[in-house]
Amino acid sequence: MKIYKKGAALLLVVIMLMTFVAPVAEAKELNIPPGQLKKVTGIPYGQLKKIGFVDLDETIEWARLAIDRMYARGIFTGYPGNVFKPKNNVTHLEAIIMALRVMGWEEEVKRTKVNDDIRKINLSWNDAYYYVALAVEKGLIKPEELRGFNPNAPAKRYEVARYIVRALDMEREAQKHMKEKLPFKDANAIPKDAVGYVYVMLDLGLMKGDNKNRFKPNDPITRAEMAVMLNRLDESLGNEDENNLVGTIKDIDLEDLTITIQNSSGTKTYDLLEKTPVYVDGRYRSLEDLKVGDKVELVLDEDEFVIFIQVIEKTKQPIISAKGLVAEVNRRAISLVTYITNPDEGFIGTLVESDIEGLHYELETSEGAFVLKGNIEGLEDYVGDKIVVKGQLTDEFSIYMRGYILNVEKYYVLRSRDLVTFDVNSDTKITLNGKEAKLAEIEAGDFARVRADDTNLALEIKAESFEEKIKEFEKDRKDTRDGKLEGKVVSVSLGTELIITIKNDDGQYTLIIDKDVELKGIKSLRELKRGMEIGLRIKGGKIIKIEVDD
Template structure:
């Protein structure tokens, strides 16, 4: 018995050293309830969540990540404008720089803003976050004032979050690409590129009336939604991938030594993805797994659960448990597909498909004559923006017929992660009934349920049809 205890003690030392398990401790008090399936549901919500029910999921997720916080009275005040200093703090936290910012708060650093005294007087706790934001390039170089208490506008927040993603260079390349909005003239010239990138990244979008409203204040609820979109981009930038499938095995091992029980802090989960392959990952036992009602701990996941997992370095860092009853009949092997085809003759074809948490978002459109008058561009813009997922609010008003068409096209393509880039391109063009010889530019991005991502960018100097047309024109001239 003594030898056994010695062996177990040594085992515990080894496990602690490698960070696999820790002593069992009581969890922080949270609102909980027992679900019908016996799992403990953790509810992370504020007292006034009903005031912005559309954003409840985003607010809860950002709260779970400690990116946002509420007020002492238990409210979040979702419809209140988010201030600039609040937005800066949230962005820094989202980037995982909380500790760095807190450490800088104690430093005797003088800020070179004209209203630095206002910040230090009214928001001394935020000084370290502002310093960190400066060092990470989150501020416009022309900003002379922080204006910490000023409401953050859509154009200002867009710029902040694009910088948080480190996409300043991309923004600078798009400074002359004017967005097709009725109020594009009201967007500051120096912000055009940042708006374009924010739109491309899906962080933000225009309104159904084809306006952008750059100076409209962003509410705290909208900020939570924008942060969620940005967070997805940050994860991708760090090399994280998303897998989608069914849990086939999950293990968390607890060890007892004398009268003490040590609970595993890390287990393993095996998922058979909807792309057809299986993989095993490490998963923290206390990871907050989001579902339609709130959260559960990862150690309550079970075989047969349908999940979306975000993986980095073979470890689950985010997870979402899907409701089997509401998972749509989709093409589950594909999480995202974007196709853009330009024939160089005024015809442009775009297809967007996204399978997010079992729900499908899709859009397909064909534009003819991009050089048409302003009124036609505005009409196209209205149609495009009505169906596009709004980055400010979780736009649920999708065109059912459009989505059904996208789903049908994606199913016909039957793309797999084993296909070559050429095979994918050929299959896409075939299903869309586009002649390969007529293609001037082709862009495809597809993400499979096993985490594999394929990007295709083909640009031809001159299409065969264009050459034939030129030959005909030359003959006519002769």
């Protein structure tokens, strides 16, 4: 993978600081230290880069680690819309391209000469001819096999075995075992001239049979199966480069999203993404499950962001801890969204579109509907879906009169692959709002802290209810419905509704002005200007008196 070189473009720095829209690559060119990117650019994490496929559900759990790792390593690519299509068949052309990549030969593709025999093959894109040419050069395809080579046909399992064995330069070893008796019920279905290739793949532990002791040699190999096989191969090759490294965690900062690794090359800090895939014992986990002292494998992208983490050896700490927004609860398990770490900032519900009093979006939750404002670009694609919103409830007046306004900082479509799930049994200690509770009392939208053992069994769950969070907000909100308030004018709207927004050290407040409001220090509401210091008298949520300092 290409690593961007450091630049010193002063003009770019100025543009970044003025516009706050610099992309990650430009920030890295300017040598911005890990953990400081948000402070310099003003762009929240999670909006800079997207990671993860949306179509990997529980039926693909067996291949999930391999898919994430092979994608991070650049062996696989996805499809538009962040989909992987794990059950799609792999074609012959795709199989040889993946084999060349996993062997580390990608950089040689463009330097390979394409002969006339290869040009006769009907390929849909020009670069494909170079891949086929390199596959011939490396021995994956023999020149005499080009005549029958169908690049777009699904590759069968025994055919993939042949490509991989040849890529490993083990053709002679395969030929020695062509008469081997293989231990599968369907061994007779393996073509006689392919038995040796399958033998070598079994011997290397790269391919296996199914739970019924069948190899299914003539079945097309799927993208998920190919990912698992190539991941085994890649790990066995032990290719470590500047974008794939192994080391021990010396520090992990979940606030600034950085991880510091120590290995033979020294100690270095890298930026994380909020949803960097983490695997512990082969299971999808969260950043919070990483411990100082863990030996890990990191995969970096071209901007040196960590896009994959796998714990190779755990530090001697048997207790796992995690916290996050509760997404699902059933009789024996609880699932968390762990990229929401502040209980005051997380909301989960169904996205709906409403045209009551004007077209807008709402989040339907167990505690009612919330009007969404702020960073809502692209929400139209997810109406009807469950989403997770990171944001804050505001005291701002809603013209839609449909519940409180939720100011959106970020939003995520809720996918099963993003959940961290813990098993629960009768010995699990559970509290809700500080009181002993049952698992069934915890609901989606609550916030929970979980301590679990290394078998993934929750030892303790401490939950805070979403209902209590809303009650606390309403309690604080009453302070602005009756009483006095001082601050600086932010804006004034004198349309159908008379609305004013003021700001002070405690926050920003948007309130309705009573039509019979008493004015002191000014003769008309039109004299109110931005930045003006004012005092308000509020009753029933409406301003009944405005006093302007001389």
